[in-house]
Amino acid sequence: MKLNKGLVALFLIDILIVWFSIGSSYSFRFYGDFPAEYRLQMIQYAGISTIGFGISFYYFQLYRRAWEHASVEELISILKAVVIGGVLSTAVTLLVLPERVPISIVVRSLETVLLLVGGYRFITRIIGIRTNRNAVDPVLNNVLIVGAGNCGTLIAREIRSSALGMKIVGFIDDDLKKYKMHVLGIPVLGTREHIPSVVKEKDIKEIIIAMPSASRQQISEIVAICKNTGVKLKMMPRLNDLISGKVSLSKVRDISVEDLLGRDPIKTDLDGIxxxxxxxxxxxxxxxxxxxxxxxxxxxxxxxxxxxxxxxxxxxxxxxxxxxxxxxxxxxxxxxxxxxxxxxxxxxxxxxxxxxxxxxxxxxxxxxxxxxxxxxxxxxxxxxxxxxxxxxxxxxxxxxxxxxxxxxxxxxxxxxxxxxxxxxxxxxxxxxxxxxxxxxxxxxxxxxxxxxxxxxxxxxxxxxxxxxxxxxxxxxxxxxxxxxxxxxxxxxxxxxxxxxxxxxxxxxxxxxxxxxxxxxxxxxxxxxxxxxxxxxxxxxxxxxxxxxxxxxxxxxxxxxxxxxxxxxxxxxxxxxxxxxxxxxxxxxxxxxxxxxxxxxxxxxxxx
Known part of the structure; x- marks a missing residue:
């Protein structure tokens, strides 16, 4: 089986991080001049940790993840892999080494491994996002998202990670607590009443309504405001898609005539009749x-x-x-x-x-x-x-x-x-x-x-x-x-x-x-x-x-x-x-x- 050179390089970087973390921890512990008897322990601890962290990193699939799309789930997997790897390595040292590794060294090395392993991967993600943005057509359509809730943020993430020629300028949300706050680093520019001025000021080309749980009347009111701005409208249609995790740009649809009628769908309970x-x-x-x-x-x-x-x-x-x-x-x-x-x-x-x-x-x-x-x-x-x-x-x-x-x-x-x-x-x-x-x-x-x-x-x-x-x-x-x-x-x-x-x-x-x-x-x-x-x-x-x-x-x-x-x-x-x-x-x-x-x-x- 042909090895993936990128994954091999990532594994070697992780091992170097483990060695550096242990070496720097010993150095800090003894202010750069630690006794000779600890040098052998450091080498043995580094060797055991190489195996322990390697097994833990592999088990938690740190080499099977697309880090350019990393999220909270990947951060948690790094935390688990580092903690388990550190505990496993420390447990082995207690069994095989004559002297116990100082607890301050164990803790400091764990902190350094976590910081560097996680930091390196998320730097990769940031570089990937910037690369994608630079690869996009230089003419970007400014997009305004109405709804800064779960659905809106999921749509924003997908737009930002996809080379679609779209730039999210801001959110609109009727929750006054969110006004002037930032979601994913994107500002909430106001409530629905601010839509016309925001469209004009920010040169918005497209509005996406991401409010799948809103009533038909609420949607109709927002559409009535948006339709006079002269920009194209799209919307996320169903709450079920949000619950089932199907929110994506492929689910965003054009505004339909039903959205203009201003009434909720007629609900008829047919089961009993x-x-x-x-x-x-x-x-x-x-x-x-x-x-x-x-x-x-x-x-x-x-x-x-x-x-x-x-x-x-x-x-x-x-x-x-x-x-x-x-x-x-x-x-x-x-x-x-x-x-x-x-x-x-x-x-x-x-x-x-x-x-x-x-x-x-x-x-x-x-x-x-x-x-x-x-x-x-x-x-x-x-x-x-x-x-x-x-x-x-x-x-x-x-x-x-x-x-x-x-x-x-x-x-x-x-x-x-x-x-x-x-x-x-x-x-x-x-x-x-x-x-x-x-x-x-x-x-x-x-x-x-x-x-x-x-x-x-x-x-x-x-x-x-x-x-x-x-x-x-x-x-x-x-x-x-x-x-x-x-x-x-x-x-x-x-x-x-x-x-x-x-x-x-x-x-x-x-x-x-x-x-x-x-x-x-x-x-x-x-x-x-x-x-x-x-x-x-x-x-x-x-x-x-x-x-x-x-x-x-x-x-x-x-x-x-x-x-x-x-x-x-x-x-x-x-x-x-x-x-x-x-x-x-x-x-x-x-x-x-x-x-x-x-x-x-x-x-x-x-x-």
Missing amino acids: MNYVHHKSVLVTGAGGSIGSELCRQISRFEPKELLLLGHGENSIYTIEMELRKTFPDLQLKTIIADIQDKERMNSVFDECRPQVVFHAAAHKHVPLMERNPTEAVKNNVFGTKNVADCADEYGVERFVLISSDKAVNPTSVMGATKRIAEMYIQTLNTSSNTKFVAVRFGNVLGSRGSVIPFFKQQIAEGGPVTVTHPEMVRFFMTIPEAVQLVLQAGSFASGGEIFVLDMGSPVKILNLAEDLIKLSGFEPYEEIDITFTGIREGEKLYEELLTDEENITATQHNRIFIGKPSEMNRSHLELEILRLQRVVADGSTSIKEIIDQIVPMYEVVS
């Missing part, structure tokens, strides 16, 4: 979509007897299947490639699989696309829903949950109107069925396919402009996991016929969202990244609503879920109108939008 899927056969349509796939993830935690993943796109179904098989290896899964518009295929699926609970998430949801393709919206959102709902009724499904949309309220779009017809149909079906039919209505979800947020980010990455339809456009937002938790919770409240409405929080102005995203990316809106207005697209409206004028809201056991009770509908009349829709789709003799207008009185045909 998910008995309606436990050991049941559960079917999720649209299982490859944003909402459908998250439904599958969360339902899987509650041990359904079998989870049926139904979708039209094979790639998306394959992706969620592979994820679930890896995460839940004992889960009974069945993947079904099928089109909900195919009634015979739906009958076959229900006859073979006999689901007990159905979550119907399959739908066409893109407003402008459906406005240009109304036939497809009707075929999928109306006829497809009717096919699945009729099968649920016929095959004795216990519970049917329709994923609806706030665009079904006073709809101005084909997509919204078709979702409203779907709601109306399952409510009329509920009046004569043993199945509990309910709908859950909510607004936009962050990160879903076709969502405005990824679109804005792409436009910013391309240098702009960012396109907003109208300066007064507002929307409700919720994360996908939050929405699905509330859907599952609402499903537990079902007695049949309800439309559950999710409290989406305060509406967000899309223009403000675009401006914030540009600022958080380190650019100035209208100067470095322009914002242009393209006009409201077909079918869109400025403000979304969650209830129609006829619906009276009723509270539930959950403070974020409400029930809208619509007026009674005539089932035979609705079925007749749907038959008319089917004829129009088949022969195209009449405008589909005109028929929709007759079914949904709130919908207005825009010529």
Whole structure:
């Protein structure tokens, strides 16, 4: 085995340190003129100590440590190695030497070995840090860390030990006791109120928020201060990463839209209410979509007897299947490639699989696309829903949950109107069925396919402009996991016929969202990244609503879920109108939008 020359040199330096420490200790003990009989003892003690310290240093792995990254742990290992080595050497001398080594020499030699062995290694660390700093690109980005706690100091250490072109200028912390103190030699420059002045004074290029235990509201307040500084923001996301020791620069992420919403994530305790899927056969349509796939993830935690993943796109179904098989290896899964518009295929699926609970998430949801393709919206959102709902009724499904949309309220779009017809149909079906039919209505979800947020980010990455339809456009937002938790919770409240409405929080102005995203990316809106207005697209409206004028809201056991009770509908009349829709789709003799207008009185045909 080839010896590492560096480690051999380090070992020889340690031995020289041991010899020097013993020699200097004898010299101090006798003021430089010690008796001849002690000279032999010194040589013998040095020889024994060479072996004793050598064994102890090796045992405590002093030659297997990267001293350029040394920390308190390495300091403790040096202390243990020196003390044990000294005790071992002294014990041997008591056994083999005729005269006891003076205790003052033992103590002084231990002190000197500890000082020189530790000092030499930490000098190596300091030289390594300075070498890394000098090796960095001469153009350094000044970085400000918000949070001078454990997470902030860990991030600071990693930045300082890595050649990343970053220079930590200071910390920001709301703890007044830390103000003007130094952490790792880095000054705490003030509280959050000082951020704008510090950024300007110190020419900060990037801010890292290292407060993983802070509430969403606290983060939002800090982000609101930082976003007007014109520098790029990043943050350490989770407290779990701090606890598990995973804090590193790779975990630091860009500020997300969730951080801008200013509210803590909705917390729903599903454990006590998910008995309606436990050991049941559960079917999720649209299982490859944003909402459908998250439904599958969360339902899987509650041990359904079998989870049926139904979708039209094979790639998306394959992706969620592979994820679930890896995460839940004992889960009974069945993947079904099928089109909900195919009634015979739906009958076959229900006859073979006999689901007990159905979550119907399959739908066409893109407003402008459906406005240009109304036939497809009707075929999928109306006829497809009717096919699945009729099968649920016929095959004795216990519970049917329709994923609806706030665009079904006073709809101005084909997509919204078709979702409203779907709601109306399952409510009329509920009046004569043993199945509990309910709908859950909510607004936009962050990160879903076709969502405005990824679109804005792409436009910013391309240098702009960012396109907003109208300066007064507002929307409700919720994360996908939050929405699905509330859907599952609402499903537990079902007695049949309800439309559950999710409290989406305060509406967000899309223009403000675009401006914030540009600022958080380190650019100035209208100067470095322009914002242009393209006009409201077909079918869109400025403000979304969650209830129609006829619906009276009723509270539930959950403070974020409400029930809208619509007026009674005539089932035979609705079925007749749907038959008319089917004829129009088949022969195209009449405008589909005109028929929709007759079914949904709130919908207005825009010529």
